Amino acid sequence: MARHLITSAIPYINGIKHLGNLIGSQLPADLFARYQRARGHEVMFLCATDEHGTPAELAAAKAGKPVDEYCREMHAIQLELSNGFRLSFDHFGRSSSPQNHRLTQYFAGRLAEAGLIEEVSEKQVYSNADGRFLPDRYIEGTCPNCGYDKARGDQCENCTIQLNPTDLINPRSAISGSSDLEVRETKHLHLRQSAMKDKLDQWIDEKINQSTFSKLHEGSDSDESRKLLTDPRTMPWPVLTTSIAKKWLHDGDGLQDRGITRDLDWGIPVKKGDQDWPGMEDKVFYVWFDAPIEYIACGGEWAEAHGKTDADWERWWRTDKGADDVRYTQFMGKDNVPFHTLSFPATIMGSGEPWKLVDYIKSFNYLNYDGGQFSTSQGRGVFMDQALAILPADYWRWWLLSHAPENSDSEFTWENFQASVNKDLADVLGNFVSRVTKFCRSKFGEEVPAGGDYGPQEQALIDDLTRRIRAYQAHMDAIEIRKAAGELRAIWVAGNEYLQSAEPWAKFKTDPDAAAAVVRLSLNLIRLYAVLSQPFIPDAAATLMTAMNTDDNSWPDDVEQALSALPAGHGFAVPDVLFRKITDEEREDWQTRFSGTRDG
Numbered sequence: 171m172a173r174h175l176i177t178s179a180i181p182y183i184n185g186i187k188h189l190g191n192l193i194g195s196q197l198p199a200d201l202f203a204r205y206q207r208a209r210g211h212e213v214m215f216l217c218a219t220d221e222h223g224t225p226a227e228l229a230a231a232k233a234g235k236p237v238d239e240y241c242r243e244m245h246a247i248q249l250e251l252s253n254g255f256r257l258s259f260d261h262f263g264r265s266s267s268p269q270n271h272r273l274t275q276y277f278a279g280r281l282a283e284a285g286l287i288e289e290v291s292e293k294q295v296y297s298n299a300d301g302r303f304l305p306d307r308y309i310e311g312t313c314p315n316c317g318y319d320k321a322r323g324d325q326c327e328n329c330t331i332q333l334n335p336t337d338l339i340n341p342r343s344a345i346s347g348s349s350d351l352e353v354r355e356t357k358h359l360h361l362r363q364s365a366m367k368d369k370l371d372q373w374i375d376e377k378i379n380q381s382t383f384s385k386l387h388e389g390s391d392s393d394e395s396r397k398l399l400t401d402p403r404t405m406p407w408p409v410l411t412t413s414i415a416k417k418w419l420h421d422g423d424g425l426q427d428r429g430i431t432r433d434l435d436w437g438i439p440v441k442k443g444d445q446d447w448p449g450m451e452d453k454v455f456y457v458w459f460d461a462p463i464e465y466i467a468c469g470g471e472w473a474e475a476h477g478k479t480d481a482d483w484e485r486w487w488r489t490d491k492g493a494d495d496v497r498y499t500q501f502m503g504k505d506n507v508p509f510h511t512l513s514f515p516a517t518i519m520g521s522g523e524p525w526k527l528v529d530y531i532k533s534f535n536y537l538n539y540d541g542g543q544f545s546t547s548q549g550r551g552v553f554m555d556q557a558l559a560i561l562p563a564d565y566w567r568w569w570l571l572s573h574a575p576e577n578s579d580s581e582f583t584w585e586n587f588q589a590s591v592n593k594d595l596a597d598v599l600g601n602f603v604s605r606v607t608k609f610c611r612s613k614f615g616e617e618v619p620a621g622g623d624y625g626p627q628e629q630a631l632i633d634d635l636t637r638r639i640r641a642y643q644a645h646m647d648a649i650e651i652r653k654a655a656g657e658l659r660a661i662w663v664a665g666n667e668y669l670q671s672a673e674p675w676a677k678f679k680t681d682p683d684a685a686a687a688v689v690r691l692s693l694n695l696i697r698l699y700a701v702l703s704q705p706f707i708p709d710a711a712a713t714l715m716t717a718m719n720t721d722d723n724s725w726p727d728d729v730e731q732a733l734s735a736l737p738a739g740h741g742f743a744v745p746d747v748l749f750r751k752i753t754d755e756e757r758e759d760w761q762t763r764f765s766g767t768r769d770g
């Protein structure tokens with residue numbers, strides 16, 4: 171049994187997540203966690219809300235609530251929605267937890283001792299009316315390049331030119347609109363990523379070399395190859411991950427130092443471990459610094475929530491305390507890759523302590539929405555709460571996972587959604603289940619029929635399934651999600667084709683025993699489908715297990731054996747319609763309903 175530590179990029183707190191966020195991080199992580207558990211491995215699957223920073227403060231102000239109260243409420247909402255989507259986190263924590271306060275301050279202290287933190291004096295815009303420093307993007311004014319009057323202090327959205335706040339003509343606060351601004355001197359801490367550059371570069375190179383080596387084993391069936399290709403510690407990293415890391419390491423002047431503090435109220439107070447940090451009073455850590463540390467702190471939150479000890483979570487996170495055999499996989503969208511390949515590893519390596527470093531980073535391109543982009547700020551697209559209000563989780567899970575933006579951006583369209591759901595889920599899987607169970611009930615009653623033997627046709631199906639399940643496993647191990655979905659669909663199709671050509675309804679008239687054998691095998695296939703499909707569509711899988719009146723969810727290592735798990739005489743029930751079809755009227759209605767923006 172292997173031990174898998176799995177984390178999903180932590181969703182930002184300032185609103186309900188859209189389907190792009192879901193498929194870019196949490197959902198594929200859940201698929202992998204469910205699969206590894208199903209294979210009998212020990213899994214720790216952690217996620218949390220990312221709660222600090224200016225956008226959280228502004229969202230709270232807009233909602234008319236104190237920021238801590240706002241975050242508490244939004245965390246509860248996000249937790250409820252992740253339950254709705256059946257995301258099987260072992261814990262869904264909060265980056266504002268006391269555990270993360272302590273650990274972030276601790277890491278900062280270690281990094282300072284290691285000489286990796288520098289105090290830098292900066293000039294920053296202060297708003298007298300707001301009584302605070304303004305982050306660059308909260309200063310608005312006229313673009314000196316194109317004259318657009320809502321350019322931001324970091325960039326003009328109209329002509330895309332990069333700006334400094336002092337470049338803007340007639341600058342004003344985006345919070346209050348006040349133009350009573352002045353430039354003040356303020357001190358900040360920088361993480362000396364540039365000093366870690368060679369070490370990080372070497373680490374990424376090791377991953378690239380190892381990927382090249384592992385790739386040589388693709389297609390080989392030897393034990394050694396299988397080991398290399400199924401272990402996150404040796405699996406080939408996605409090119410998307412390594413190419414982004416390399417770009418940040420080498421483009422322009424190479425990897426830059428990064429500010430880790432901010433002049434804000436809401437956040438983790440800057441401290442060196444539990445000691446005050448002279449000159450840093452009234453400052454907090456910048457959200458990018460504390461957010462990934464929450465992956466670890468979340469382990470502490472899990473322990474607290476379940477009455478466990480420190481040793482229980484440390485055995486996942488400290489290689490000196492039992493985590494040396496842990497396989498750690500992270501999931502995220504492409505914009506998070508620089509932080510996870512460089513900044514967070516700089517924190518871990520720089521601490522000089524044996525914290526568990528990530529083994530494998532699965533990154534995603536973007537899912538777009540109907541000819542444009544999903545956007546939280548503009549309320550464009552379908553959001554998690556809206557999705558669940560119109561259809562159960564499995565419909566979304568299946569479409570999103572089988573169309574995951576792995577090798578390029580992908581697009582959600584209502585036509586494609588309708589077509590996939592109706593074909594894959596209703597026509598293929600749902601129809602198979604319905605035909606088999608109803609036919610059996612009408613001819614043999616609601617129990618697995620006895621009589622007849624398996625012949626060459628059944629043997630051919632068993633051989634085909636054996637091959638296909640091996641391929642499915644290989645794709646799931648490699649986290650090749652689209653390929654895995656394709657193979658699962660082919661496994662469902664194989665059952666339908668078998669049923670179609672074995673024709674139990676025709677056989678029944680002349681040779682009821684032969685028909686019984688076909689039905690017995692098909693009922694067993696339903697259980698097998700439930701076990702294999704559970705990571706993708708957990709609710710449907712549970713319905714099938716209940717209908718088949720079994721809790722034997724053992725993985726089909728031996729297909730022939732798996733297809734005799736339900737013996738003759740075993741009772742079952744015909745389940746309700748597993749997946750209903752989406753009608754054209756519904757599709758058109760949703761298309762219109764979700765064509766605008768959320769609040770408008």
Ligand SMILES: Nc1ncnc2c1ncn2[C@@H]1O[C@H](COP(=O)(O)OP(=O)(O)OP(=O)(O)O)[C@@H](O)[C@H]1O
Binds near residue numbers: 180191192537544
């Ligand atoms: N359209 C998208 N497709 C796939 N993944 C996405 C998409 N947009 C964001 N992500 C990923 O979703 C995860 C959670 O994102 P987060 O909550 O930080 O929101 P975000 O990146 O600010 O997105 P948005 O601005 O659209 O809300 C991150 O890993 C991010 O990379």
Ligand SMILES: [Zn+2]
Binds near residue numbers: 314316317321328330
């Ligand atoms: Zn401009």
